[in-house]
Amino acid sequence: MRTGPSGAPPAYRFVVSLLRPPLMVLTRREWSGVEHLPRDRGFVAVANHVSHIDPFIFAHFLNDAGIVPHFLGKIEVFRLPVIGSILRGAQQIPVYRETGQASDAYGAAVDAVAAGQCVAIYPEGTLTRQPQLWPMRGKTGAARVALATRCPVIPIVQWGPQAVLAPYGHRPSVLPRHTMQVRAGEPVHLDDLHDRPVTATVLAEATDRIMTALTRELERLRGEEAPAERFDPREQGITVTGRPRATTPSERSGPRERELPPQWAKDDPDDVEDDA
Secondary structure (H helix, E strand, C coil), rough: CCCCCCCCCCHHHHHHHHHHHHHHHHHHEECHHHHCCCCCCCEEEEEEECCCCCHHHHCCCCCHHHCCEEEEEEEECCCCCCCCHHHCCCCCCCEEECCCCCHHHHHHHHHHHCCCCCCEEEECCCCCCCCCCCCCCCCCCHHHHHHHHHCCEEEEEEEEEEHCCCCCCCCCCCCEEEEEEEEEEECCCHHCCCCCCCCHHHHHHHHHHHHHHHHHHHHHHHHHCCCCCCCCCCCCCCCCCCCCCCCHHHHHHCCCCCCCHHHHCCCCCCCCCCCC
């Protein structure tokens, strides 16, 4: 898929033609689980988030499987000259957070799935704050789209991008070449929730199942066992958006139990990076 699957938007094929060659040269790849990717209907692909470069790896995996991903991305990126035009031309989906247009992304995602497309979502909403980079507490966006469309939710886990660029890091390490491991798992079981009213309880249950599926697949990929309790940055006194920092007492929903993870502690506190 050197220039993307046939039938992909021209802008998408242009981006693939630019980005795939350096990814092929600078990284090694171990793809698995492609047999779990639906070919005959729309679906939601959810992934863990360990580095600012992993969207490229996530997309590379789907592209090589012959699937065009439609990512949800913050509107600020779509407003950038040239880049914004390319993203819109590639049929990516802008997210208007905390505005009256915030529901537009949900509607666009539902429409995309109904049209038989793959919508790619990071359910954590940002880079994981978990110190060992396990999936943390998820948000309900992926569950909302899945329950509205009754589509499959495919957990896709990745490990290796953090070796190229650490969370919130600025100095990439490309030599020696690192191996990008990506694995797609079986669809998350949500069928028993489809006929229930979409309440906060149902959304929380669906989201928990999605995050559990991601964690289990990542355990298989890493060959390690994740902590028994899922990390919640609010309970740990860490901000949930932007560059991680200790929250003030008024921002906390629970006691602060630990210091910031060492991989973030030395970052410039004035260099604030928004959600990925």
